[in-house]
Amino acid sequence: LHYAGLGVAELDAAMAELIAAGDATNARRSALAAKLAAPSAQPRYELFLERAPRAIAAHARLLGGRPLADAIARWEESRDLAGSAVRLSLDPHATVFELAGKLAALAERG
Numbered sequence: 085l086h087y088a089g090l091g092v093a094e095l096d097a098a099m100a101e102l103i104a105a106g107d108a109t110n111a112r113r114s115a116l117a118a119k120l121a122a123p124s125a126q127p128r129y130e131l132f133l134e135r136a137p138r139a140i141a142a143h144a145r146l147l148g149g150r151p152l153a154d155a156i157a158r159w160e161e162s163r164d165l166a167g168s169a170v171r172l173s174l175d176p177h178a179t180v181f182e183l184a185g186k187l188a189a190l191a192e193r194g
Contacts, residue, residue, distance in 0.1 A: 090131050099139045099187055106191030113184030121177035129176050133166040136183045143190050158186045 098116055107113050120129045140162055144155035162183050169179045 090128050092131065092135075095128065095132060095135065096139070099136060099184075102184055102187040103139065103143050103190045107184070107188035110181075113181050113188060116184050117177045117180040120180045121175075125176075129180065130170065132180060132183070133169055136187060137163040137166050139187060140190065155190060158189060162186045 098112070102112055102116075105112075116132075119125060120132055137159055140155060140159040144152055144159060147155055165174075165179065165183060168174070169176075
């Protein structure tokens with residue numbers, strides 16, 4: 085019930101698309117950041133903060149070698165950023181853009 089009405093599937097699909105296709109033009113991450121930065125989107129923003137590091141971890145399980153090490157580093161960075169974003173009142177737009185960039189970077193590494 086905690087996730088009811090938050091569009092979990094849509095958010096997961098957006099993250100999966102970033103991981104699969106990357107975001108060379110920044111268009112995908114900009115659009116996602118714009119959707120999640122509005123004050124009315126706070127619950128979806130917090131959901132994204134929770135799920136983005138998990139998406140990176142899930143993808144990392146499919147990798148090996150240097151791509152795995154890079155994915156683990158991105159997971160650590162995203163976990164730290166997501167974990168402190170609300171507490172430190174970080175700008176939601178910038179935070180989503182940064183986290184989405186970490187998701188998109190996975191496409192470049194495998």
